[in-house]
Amino acid sequence: MKILVCITHVPDTTSKIQFTENNTKFDKSGVQFIIGPYDDYALARAVELKEQLGASLTVLNVGEAETEPTLRKALAIGADDAIRVNAFPSDSHFVATQIAAIAKENNYDLIMMGRESIDFNGGMVHGMVGELLGIPSVSPVMKLEVDGEIVKMAREIEGGKEYLEAKLPLVAGCQEPIAEWKIPNMRGIMSARTKPLQVKEAISEENATEVTAYQLPPAKGAVKLVDKDNVEELVRLLKNEAKVL
């Protein structure tokens, strides 16, 4: 069995977000990058499946050279090899096209990724990859078991869970609690440097969308403390200032 896990290279969740070039570009200065947290769940489950089923596990990132430490971390966590498609991940369709091209070349049985990245939060790549390959795509997957050719999954739906099965090959957009995040251990870190990391040029594809500007949410205002006995004042503030009533 061959598993492909697609990972994003995203700012750490504690990073201070700023933009440059007239609010059209993300300012990377001083920002630490990590594996996308949802992708990290997918990777953790894939490592478990690899051990359980004796599968091979490849990680893939569409990104420029700066993303290689993130791929090396995925290798330290347990992937066998890595592929970097050498291109800036400019929009969901572009990224999905690159992933589909690699998948067609290598015939993976199971393609896993996070339900969405945590930088641009499109949440579309898994669906597009499924469509481009003509195979099912399921998201957000909270539980995933492989039983021969059948994949048994639990998926989050409004107010509950949905249990479903599908045949391999399949694309899964994953989220917690599919597996517990794995911290690279010392042996993994030392072996990561010798595992293969292949760089491939992107296939030509135009963006389906173009970002014209980014805007930060408005700064939070100061806290107003209202005396616990002064309910009328609280109601007045919620109505007239916060405008939530």
Place this chain on the structure above:
Amino acid sequence: MYSVIRTIFNEEHEMFRQSIKDFIAKEITPYNAEWEKNKMVSRESWKKLGDNGFLCIQAPEQFGGLNIQDFRYNAILVEELGLSGCSGPAIGYPLHNDIVFPYILHYGTEEAKAKYIPGMISGDLISAVAMTEPGAGSDLQAIRSTAVDMGDHYLINGSKTFITNGYLADVVVVAAKTDPKLGAKGISLFILDKNMEGFSKGVPFEKVGLHAQDTCELFFEDVRVPKENLLGKVGEGFKYLMTELAQERLIVGLAAVALAESAFLSTLEYVQQRKAFGKSISDFQNTRFKLAEMGAKLEQGRMYCDQLVSLHNDKKVDPAMASSAKYLLTELQCWVSDECVQLHGGYGYMWEYPVARAFADARVQRIYAGTNEIMKELIVRKLLK
């Protein structure tokens, strides 16, 4: 925090650093308050460190180790534990890795290595080193614990005090007199394990700081120690201690800077939030000058540490250099934590504030691993040579 770029670490070190940070956030920080109440870290935490391969990384492969002879990894572990502000773990785990383990690795018999090293790697065996006695601290030559050669074993009697990791320790390197008539040349080192008859422990001490550290007394009453548990040669214990103490003092210095940085970072945040006279206290000149003084000295301390770590990797740190580091960096830690308390005002004296703990934790750093007065003596001996 620093404007100077650190140059001694590569991509793998940074990956290791991130792993350690994640490990601390998941397995140490959430439990530290509970451990402080219990006066010790959990045994489980040692096992988890072992499972992740973070214990005794320099151990040979034949014993299950990774044979990583790169002190930068050890330094990163100390630094990140210190930066977490979890002082008990920041002292206890590195003591096992970088202070006790080298005695067994460098001077242990093959039988002793095979018996103890695998457990020390996995975290099943926690270790300590016992030199100080109720009547002998800085004056190590005056220890009174004895080890008598009984032909097929040694018989050890005596007691030790202020033993870091003591209460949880399964394996203890003990200094004892094999010839009480001799001073330094009468000292030998032995490995004792907690299952030996006659070996008992006191309860963890009520200390001013380092509350998650299980420091205690150890007692030896006719403890029969097998011959293979002698470290190196009879009468050479003092020499081994002087050799290995350089790394111990360097580790204390590295922890000092990281713990001071942790107190400083929490203070940086506090002074920007706390208001007085209608503005943040970070707007007052006194605060700004104090922050600048501390920031500059910590940056200098960090660069000094990096240089020492690099030199130590090349085995070029001598006892006087390690003494200078321990002296200067622990004084820096005490000064920074005191200034940080002052910037917090009354809240800085409240135990729930990290800076209050940092202040209490810092003080002992100038005392153990050789007092700073002994450090000065070692420095000046080299200067006057």
